[in-house]
Amino acid sequence: MTKKKILPVLFLLLVCGCNHYSGRQLRKPNVPTVSSIDTQTSSAQQTQKLILNNEVDYKIYSTIINYMFNIEWQYSGPVAIYSYTIDYQRIDEYGFQEKHISEYFPDLETGVIDDYYLKNSSNFQLKANFSMPESYFMLDEFVELKKLEQIHPNVGGIIYFSRIGFDRTMQKAFASYEYYCGESCQKIYIANLEYLNGEWQIKDVKKIYSE
Numbered sequence: 001m002t003k004k005k006i007l008p009v010l011f012l013l014l015v016c017g018c019n020h021y022s023g024r025q026l027r028k029p030n031v032p033t034v035s036s037i038d039t040q041t042s043s044a045q046q047t048q049k050l051i052l053n054n055e056v057d058y059k060i061y062s063t064i065i066n067y068m069f070n071i072e073w074q075y076s077g078p079v080a081i082y083s084y085t086i087d088y089q090r091i092d093e094y095g096f097q098e099k100h101i102s103e104y105f106p107d108l109e110t111g112v113i114d115d116y117y118l119k120n121s122s123n124f125q126l127k128a129n130f131s132m133p134e135s136y137f138m139l140d141e142f143v144e145l146k147k148l149e150q151i152h153p154n155v156g157g158i159i160y161f162s163r164i165g166f167d168r169t170m171q172k173a174f175a176s177y178e179y180y181c182g183e184s185c186q187k188i189y190i191a192n193l194e195y196l197n198g199e200w201q202i203k204d205v206k207k208i209y210s211e
Contacts, residue, residue: 052125057164064161065159067202068205077153078155079155079159085123085160126161191206
């Protein structure tokens with residue numbers, strides 16, 4: 001084969017090879033499941049060792065838990081609380097974006113939302129500082145609920161929390177959280193809170209995902 005014939009053939013091979021490779025790179029990845037996300041991030045979270053010590057955060061977490069069990073969640077036994085905060089990408093994965101927060105809570109200040117996104121750029125380890133009438137335990141790694149029930153019979157579910165965004169006066173707050181109660185039972189919420197009469201109170205809660 002002459003050089004004139006070889007060069008076009010090589011060019012076509014290179015073009016086809018590049019297109020095939022770029023197609024693999026640009027292919028949209030599958031959305032991870034709850035278990036795969038938590039398993040993948042657990043090692044990174046443990047490496048960071050960022051521990052959340054702010055007492056106000058735990059008061060708000062406790063307010064949310066007690067509120068949700070009063071209006072929706074069914075308590076059937078001890079509750080597991082995931083030991084690491086979930087970041088904002090958890091709600092983004094379900095099509096929820098920053099603009100939706102203002103749509104759900106129009107009176108929420110922009111500074112609160114900005115603080116929420118800033119704090120949730122990293123995962124923090126939670127301590128067992130929750131105040132709630134139901135018994136609970138901390139869960140260091142994700143475990144399927146069926147397996148968890150073998151260790152903790154009648155476990156009520158697994159709760160995940162984000163970091164909490166505040167305004168400058170620490171009187172208003174915003175948080176996202178998740179309640180996992182089985183393979184076909186998962187709920188994700190956002191909450192708007194305010195400090196009134198010496199305690200944190202929930203102004204409004206929106207469910208942004210449910211199955």
